[in-house]
Amino acid sequence: MVALPFTAGKAADRGGRPSPFQLLIANRLSAAGLAILALIVTLAFLTPILPLPDPDITDPARRLLTPGADGHLLGTDHLGRDLLSRLLWGTRVSIVVGLSATLIAAIVGSLIGLTAGYAGGRTDSVLMRGIDLVMAFPYILLALGIVAVLGPGLLNALYAIAVVNIPFFARNIRGMTLGLSRREFVDAARLSGASHPAILFGDVLPNVLPTIVVTMSTTVGWMILETAGLSFLGLGAQPPQADLGSMLGEGRKLLFTAPHVSVIPGLMIFVLVMSINLVGDGIRDVLDPRLKSGALAAPGAATAVKRETVPEKPATGAVLSVEGLSTRFQTGSRVYKAVGGVDLDLAPGERVGLVGESGSGKSVTALSLLRLVPTPPGTITAGRVTIGGEDQLGASVEDLRRLRGGQVAYVFQDPLTTLHPLFTVGQQIVEALQAHQPLSRRQAEARAIELLERVQIPSAKARFEAYPHELSGGMRQRVCIAMALANDPELIIADEPTTALDVTVQAQVLKLMRGLSEAQGSAVLFITHDFGVVSELCDRVAVMYAGRIVEIGPTQDVLDTPAHPYTRKLIDCVPVLGQPERRLDAIEGLPPPVDRLPPGCAFAERCPIAEPRCRESEISLNGLSAGRAVRCIKPHGVAS
Amino acid sequence: MWIYIGKRLIATVPILLGLSVIVFGMMALIPGDPATAILGSYATPENVERLNSQLGLDKPLVEQYFIWLGNLLQGDMGRSYALNRPVADEVFERFGATLVLAGASLILCSIFGLIAGIAAAVRQFGWTDRIVTFLVLIGISTPSFWLGLLLIMLFAVELQWLPASGMFAIYGGGGPLDLLRHLAMPAVTLAVVATAVIARLTRAAMLEVLRQDYIRTARAKGVSERRVIYRHAFKAALVSVIPVIGIQAGFVLGGAVYIETVFQWPGIGRMLVNAISTRDLLLVQGGVLVVAASYVFFNLIADVAQTIVDPRLR
Numbered sequence: 001m002v003a004l005p006f007t008a009g010k011a012a013d014r015g016g017r018p019s020p021f022q023l024l025i026a027n028r029l030s031a032a033g034l035a036i037l038a039l040i041v042t043l044a045f046l047t048p049i050l051p052l053p054d055p056d057i058t059d060p061a062r063r064l065l066t067p068g069a070d071g072h073l074l075g076t077d078h079l080g081r082d083l084l085s086r087l088l089w090g091t092r093v094s095i096v097v098g099l100s101a102t103l104i105a106a107i108v109g110s111l112i113g114l115t116a117g118y119a120g121g122r123t124d125s126v127l128m129r130g131i132d133l134v135m136a137f138p139y140i141l142l143a144l145g146i147v148a149v150l151g152p153g154l155l156n157a158l159y160a161i162a163v164v165n166i167p168f169f170a171r172n173i174r175g176m177t178l179g180l181s182r183r184e185f186v187d188a189a190r191l192s193g194a195s196h197p198a199i200l201f202g203d204v205l206p207n208v209l210p211t212i213v214v215t216m217s218t219t220v221g222w223m224i225l226e227t228a229g230l231s232f233l234g235l236g237a238q239p240p241q242a243d244l245g246s247m248l249g250e251g252r253k254l255l256f257t258a259p260h261v262s263v264i265p266g267l268m269i270f271v272l273v274m275s276i277n278l279v280g281d282g283i284r285d286v287l288d289p290r291l292k293s294g295a296l297a298a299p300g301a302a303t304a305v306k307r308e309t310v311p312e313k314p315a316t317g318a319v320l321s322v323e324g325l326s327t328r329f330q331t332g333s334r335v336y337k338a339v340g341g342v343d344l345d346l347a348p349g350e351r352v353g354l355v356g357e358s359g360s361g362k363s364v365t366a367l368s369l370l371r372l373v374p375t376p377p378g379t380i381t382a383g384r385v386t387i388g389g390e391d392q393l394g395a396s397v398e399d400l401r402r403l404r405g406g407q408v409a410y411v412f413q414d415p416l417t418t419l420h421p422l423f424t425v426g427q428q429i430v431e432a433l434q435a436h437q438p439l440s441r442r443q444a445e446a447r448a449i450e451l452l453e454r455v456q457i458p459s460a461k462a463r464f465e466a467y468p469h470e471l472s473g474g475m476r477q478r479v480c481i482a483m484a485l486a487n488d489p490e491l492i493i494a495d496e497p498t499t500a501l502d503v504t505v506q507a508q509v510l511k512l513m514r515g516l517s518e519a520q521g522s523a524v525l526f527i528t529h530d531f532g533v534v535s536e537l538c539d540r541v542a543v544m545y546a547g548r549i550v551e552i553g554p555t556q557d558v559l560d561t562p563a564h565p566y567t568r569k570l571i572d573c574v575p576v577l578g579q580p581e582r583r584l585d586a587i588e589g590l591p592p593p594v595d596r597l598p599p600g601c602a603f604a605e606r607c608p609i610a611e612p613r614c615r616e617s618e619i620s621l622n623g624l625s626a627g628r629a630v631r632c633i634k635p636h637g638v639a640s
Numbered sequence: 641m642w643i644y645i646g647k648r649l650i651a652t653v654p655i656l657l658g659l660s661v662i663v664f665g666m667m668a669l670i671p672g673d674p675a676t677a678i679l680g681s682y683a684t685p686e687n688v689e690r691l692n693s694q695l696g697l698d699k700p701l702v703e704q705y706f707i708w709l710g711n712l713l714q715g716d717m718g719r720s721y722a723l724n725r726p727v728a729d730e731v732f733e734r735f736g737a738t739l740v741l742a743g744a745s746l747i748l749c750s751i752f753g754l755i756a757g758i759a760a761a762v763r764q765f766g767w768t769d770r771i772v773t774f775l776v777l778i779g780i781s782t783p784s785f786w787l788g789l790l791l792i793m794l795f796a797v798e799l800q801w802l803p804a805s806g807m808f809a810i811y812g813g814g815g816p817l818d819l820l821r822h823l824a825m826p827a828v829t830l831a832v833v834a835t836a837v838i839a840r841l842t843r844a845a846m847l848e849v850l851r852q853d854y855i856r857t858a859r860a861k862g863v864s865e866r867r868v869i870y871r872h873a874f875k876a877a878l879v880s881v882i883p884v885i886g887i888q889a890g891f892v893l894g895g896a897v898y899i900e901t902v903f904q905w906p907g908i909g910r911m912l913v914n915a916i917s918t919r920d921l922l923l924v925q926g927g928v929l930v931v932a933a934s935y936v937f938f939n940l941i942a943d944v945a946q947t948i949v950d951p952r953l954r
Contacts, residue, residue, distance in 0.1 A: 133658040138935045140894030141912075141928055148916045148924040149666045225783055229898055232785050233913050248786060252902070259793055266786030274781035298764055298850035301865045372860055374851070397865065405862030412860075417853040422875050422950060435862040467951045483861060 027285065033278025040272055044092040052085040056240050064258045077247075077261050078254055086242060091268055093243040097158050098224030104162035105223070106216050109169025114208070116170070117177025118200055128174065131167045139164055140226065147235045154227075154243065157236035161226050165219055172215050176208045210287045217283040221276035228269050244269045299374030302400055303327075303367075305393045311384040313391070319491045319523045320346040320369070320408075325383035327361075327368045330376070336595045338364040340547035341382070343621070346491065351517060351524040353534035353555065355570065356544035359591055362527045365544070366495045369525075370404050387491070406436045409484035413496040415476035419468040425452075425479045426464035432486040451482040455512060474505035478512070485516065492517070495527045510536050531571050535559055540627070543567045546591050546602035549621060553628030563624055563635035566603045601632070609634055644954060645944055652936055659936070660712065663929050664705050667921060717926035722918050727926040731908065735930050738907035740819075741899065742892045744827035749834035749892070750885055756835070757842020757881075762869055764847060772839060779836025784895055788829040788902035795825060804903065826903040830895055834888040841884045845877035852876070879950045886942025890935045 043050075059080030067075045067083075074083035116127040134142065146160035180186060181204060189199045230236040231245030232252075239246070244265045251262025311323045327339040339361045346352055356362045367373045369385050370392065385392045388407060392400065404410075412418040420428060429448040433439055439447065445464070452460035455478040468476055477497060484492055494513065498506040514537050517524050526538055534541050534555060542552040543564065551564040562568040569587045589606040592598060600615035601607070607614070614633060621631045699707070711717070717727035760772035796804035802825050849855065850873050858872045859865075897909035904910070908927050915923040947953045 129658075133655070133662060136655050136659060136936060136939075137662075137928075137932045138890035138894035140891075140897055141931050141935075144894075144897060144912055144916065145663070145666055145924065145928045148912075148921060148928075149669055152916065221781065225781075228783060229785060232783075233897065233901055235913070235916060248783075248789075252789060255789055255792065256797060262786075262789055263793075266783060266789065269783045269786065270781055273783070274777065277777060277781050298761065298847045299856075301859060301868070370860070372856055401862050401864060403862070404860055410857075410860040412853065412857060414853065418857045420854040420858065420872055420876070421952060422879070431858075431863060431867075432861040435864070469952050480857075486861075 027282045029278050030282025030285075033275040033282065036271065036275040037279055040091065040268075040275065041095065043088060044095055047088040047092055050088070052088065053082040055081060055085040055089045055242070057081065064254070064261070066258075067260055067264075074264055075258075075260055077251070078258070083261065083264060086247060087244075087264060087268055090242050090244045090247050090265060091272065093154070093237065093241070094224055094228055094245070094269070094272070097154060097227045097243060098220055101158050101162040101165070101223045101227060102216050102220040104159070105165035105219070106169055106212055108162070109166040110173045110208070110212050112166065112170040113173025113175075114177050114200055114204065117174040118181045118196070118204060120178070120181070124174075124178075127170070131170045134164070135167045137164075140229070143226065143230065144235070147230060152235040152238065154231070154237040154241060157227050157230040160230065161223050165223060168219060169212065169215055172211055173208050176211050177204055180204050180207050214284045214287050217276075217280035221273040221280060224276070225269065225273050244272075297374075297376045299376075301397055302375075303371035303373040303378050303380055304375040305371070305380045307380070307382050307393065309382075310391065310394065313384075313389075314345075314386055316345060317347070318345040319348050319350075319387070320344070320525070321384075321386040322365075322369065323384045323386075325365065325368055325385060326381045327364050327373055327378060328381050329378050334595045336593075337547055337597060338378075338594055339368060340594075340597070342544075342547075342549055344542060344549065344552075346523045346525060348490065349517075349521045349523055350540065351514075351526060351538045353538035353541040354525060354527045354544060355529065355531060355534055355541055357529060357570075357587075357591060359594070360544040361547035361594070362529075362544045363495050366410075366493050366525065366527050369493060370408055370410075371400060372404075372410070402436070405432055405484075405489075406487050407489055408491045408493065409487070409489040411477075411480050411484045411492060411494040411497045414500040415473060415480050416468065416500070418480060419476060421468055424465050424467055425471070425476075426466075429479070429483050429486060432483045436487045447486075448482075451485055452479070454485065454516070455479070455482045457482070472505075473501050474509060477501060477505075477509055481509070481513065481516070485520070488520065489522055491523045491525065493525045493527070496529070497526075498533065499528070499530075506533075513537065531559070531573075543570065546597060547594055548602070548631065550603065550631040551629070552621075553624070557625075557628060561636070563628070563630040564603075564632045565607050565609055565636065568636060569606075641947070641954065644947055648940055648943055652940055655936055656933060659929065659932050660709060661705070663925055663932070664708055667925055668701060668704075712929075717929075718922040720915075720920055720923045722915075722920045723923070727922050730911065730923065731926045731930050734906065734908040734911045734927070735934070737905060738893070738896050738900070738909060738931070739934070741823065741826055741830065741905055741907055742889070742896055744823055745830040745834065745892045745896075746885070746889055748827060748831040749838055749888060752831070753835045753838025753885075754842050754881070756839035758846055758869070758874060758877075760839070760843040761846030761850065769843075772843065776836045776840045779832050780840075782832060784829055784833060785898040785902050787832060788826070788899055791825050791829060792902070826899045826905055829902070830892055830899045833895065834892055837891075838881065838884060838888060842877060842881050845880045846873055848880075849873045849876040875949065879946060882942050882946045882949065886939045889938035889942070893931050893935055893938075 059076070061080065062076055063078055063080040065076040065080075067073065074087060077083055077086070112127055112131065116124040137145075142164045143157075143160040146163055147156055150156035150159065186199060186203055189203050194202070227236060228243060228245030228248070231243050232249040234246070234249055237243045237246040239250075242250075247265040248262050248269070251258075251265065254261050314321045314323065322342055322344040325339055325342045326337070329336040329338055342361075342365050344352070344354075344365075354362045354365065364373060364378075368380055369387075371380065373380070380393060383393065387403060390399075392403065395403070419425065423431075426445065426448055429451055430441070430444045433444045433447055437444075449460050449464055452463055457463050457475060457478050463471070463475070468479070471479065477500075480497070492513075497513070498509050501509060510533060513524065513526075516522070524537070526534070528534060531541075538555050540553065541555045541558050542549045543558075543566065544550065545566050551558060551562070551567045553563075558567060559571060562571055566587075573587070587606060592602050592605065598604065598615060600613075600617055601610070601619050604610040604614045611634070619631050619633055621629045622635075623629045624635060715728050717731065719725070720727050720730055723730055756772045756775070760769040763769050792804045795802045803822055804825075854876075855868060855872055858868050863872070896905075896907055897913060899905065900907040900910040901913055908931060912924060912927045915921075915927065
């Protein structure tokens with residue numbers, strides 16, 4: 001214990017991961033559990049040498065003394081035996097019995113699991129059918145049946161509890177082993193001529209050991225509880241031997257006259273099991289973090305906004321006006337500036353492409369507009385998003401709700417994960433309609449079928465009843481588009497809506513979106529990494545890099561004369577039909593990590609024409625010609 | 641859907657047969673002469689011999705099993721010598737009482753477990769979440785038989801609001817209100833652990849679901865937050881919570897053994913404990929078999945419910 005601060009300091013110096021024990025102690029509840037458990041175990045261990053009366057000496061003259069009585073700290077029972085002494089001796093028995101049952105269950109269950117997982121085939125199915133059968137019994141009932149066969153007694157209760165817990169180990173270990181025995185290092189051991197037991201215990205077992213420990217630590221409390229239960233029923237420890245359960249069972253008969261005789265051992269079981277569960281949860285979180293339930297934060301209804309200043313209301317007639325938008329993600333001590341000050345306007349009916357590599361911040365920009373970035377870890381830290389004349393970063397949740405799917409609609413990337421798997425597509429469209437319009441069920445259904453027809457879904461009436469998994473990818477995306485169109489939005493934000501689709505389907509969906517936007521006059525903000533898609537669909541294009549717009553302008557101008565070196569590289573990546581000899585250059589290097597952005601141009605490291613002054617200070621977005629701007633000090637085609 | 645239910649029903653047959661083999665095998669494993677074990681050590685030699693031939697114990701084990709199974713299918717589970725009545729009569733009478741208790745507990749733990757789990761997930765890291773997490777920890781660590789005693793001391797002895805015991809028959813007697821008064825404490829006690837387990841898993845399932853893309857879609861189309869939680873997220877979470885409720889049926893049916901002993905409830909659990917003490921092994925056999933079979937059907941119901949919620953499983 002004395003060495004702890006020292007090791008903690010060392011771990012911090014290394015900057016590495018803290019040891020499992022440190023992690024366990026860092027969890028305050030687990031640390032408390034460990035302290036209580038250590039105290040109980042120490043007391044139980046020292047019981048034989050503590051100055052206590054013999055637990056079995058009866059003294060009828062001093063029976064049923066209440067706690068605090070002279071010489072008997074916790075009082076006496078119906079035979080005048082000292083309760084404190086009996087409690088500690090009983091705790092000893094309960095701990096030993098619980099641990100033994102856990103060990104037996106762990107060893108037998110793990111052996112079954114290892115064998116089944118490693119052997120596979122018929123051995124596996126026979127063993128696992130047996131395990132399934134054991135699990136088909138209500139847990140305690142099977143234990144009762146076993147005790148019935150073996151006869152009441154502490155040892156038999158121990159066996160019974162061990163047997164009914166074997167399936168937990170067998171199942172967990174089998175799953176792990178199954179995965180491991182297909183791995184290369186096991187194949188290598190097999191080829192080197194090692195025997196099966198040698199592989200199983202030498203190579204596989206060390207890898208499943210953490211799982212065994214986790215399963216033990218999460219079941220041992222339960223096993224102590226259950227063996228105590230059997231003793232309580234009179235089927236475990238037999239007099240004069242006593243564990244906590246049998247003490248409780250005996251005390252029950254005196255419930256009305258001397259409640260302390262049953263309350264005290266029960267309290268001990270409770271505290272013991274709770275401390276074990278606390279430690280067990282801690283061990284599980286440390287050794288197997290994937291099992292830590294609910295550790296990851298679930299996002300709320302809207303992204304948190306923490307701005308120091310709010311930019312002035314812009315004097316434009318734009319559907320969407322974005323100024324200085326910044327969004328950050330914070331995990332631990334790291335801050336990722338995913339969006340670092342984006343300015344963008346969309347005129348009514350205009351289609352603008354937002355282009356960039358993955359990680360450039362284009363999707364986060366799109367989600368930030370209606371505060372759909374998950375918080376935590378996301379926070380909008382600066383800027384203003386003006387839609388319908390109002391600053392939406394300051395809007396109430398209800399105002400935001402009216403806007404979402406109403407004036408502004410989203411279409412997301414993967415239609416399989418973005419549609420709810422448990423509702424029919426019809427229900428989902430109806431819901432979008434009813435969220436914004438006072439329609440009756442029947443009206444909404446009729447309108448939903450109309451929408452499905454409008455996105456060219458064949459036999460729309462029948463498809464209305466379909467679940468998402470029953471439709472193809474292209475059909476699903478059409479459903480998403482229908483849902484977006486439900487309330488005649490002024491602006492559709494489409495976040496890579498064609499990326500997850502087949503090439504032929506992509507073209508159809510693009511054509512559909514173009515047609516619908518023209519027919520309806522909706523503006524479209526189209527997020528993509530594909531310049532080919534942009535040239536098909538968009539009037540203007542904005543190129544993003546490392547959280548910022550580096551070039552913006554009319555699509556054709558930017559395609560013909562890209563000014564930023566990054567834009568040029570991106571355009572070079574697009575294959576052109578009929579030009580097979582054209583060289584496709586991948587862009588060398590990677591974008592800078594957005595938690596460690598350089599002071600100057602973020603692209604400088606990958607730029608073929610970078611100079612020292614590019615790296616010195618921030619570079620602003622400078623106007624080039626009408627409607628064009630670029631964030632570069634040496635824009636291509638412009639004399640500097 | 642009906643085809644699915646039919647298939648699942650057929651799939652329970654091998655499970656039920658497996659259960660019968662295990663239960664039968666247990667009796668065969670009893671050390672010494674089964675007839676002596678059944679009749680007790682004071683049985684006369686004639687009685688032992690008569691029972692041996694009655695039970696067909698002079699035949700091979702496999703044949704014995706099929707004779708036993710045949711009798712079982714005709715509703716004959718043998719005769720309890722201690723009670724001097726057919727095992728089947730006693731078991732089914734007792735099982736009714738257990739089913740009332742277990743059913744009430746299952747309803748309680750489902751309702752409160754789901755509510756607590758959702759409340760905790762919606763206010764993750766908030767006070768509600770902390771309180772629920774803490775109560776869950778207490779719930780799964782409390783010995784139910786001890787909790788029952790504490791409740792008796794409080795509500796029956798101190799406050800005298802509820803009876804500590806005195807439940808004799810489920811049907812007749814004091815009518816439904818009297819049944820509820822007797823049922824309240826045992827049902828709550830039995831439900832505590834299951835409530836904690838369901839709450840913990842519901843919380844985890846809700847948090848998992850709330851991170852999914854389709855929840856973002858629901859928010860993006862302007863669905864109210866209430867609806868997002870209670871319709872979109874809850875329905876999806878239910879898919880993984882329903883099997884857990886099915887498993888809790890097993891824990892409640894088993895845990896009834898303690899609760900029936902504490903509250904003197906005339907169910908099958910208390911019958912089993914008594915039967916083990918008196919070595920009335922045919923009664924144990926019949927009781928274990930009936931409760932285990934009912935658990936198989938609880939799981940069947942859970943499977944079907946899960947399929948109703950999740951169309952992908954059809």
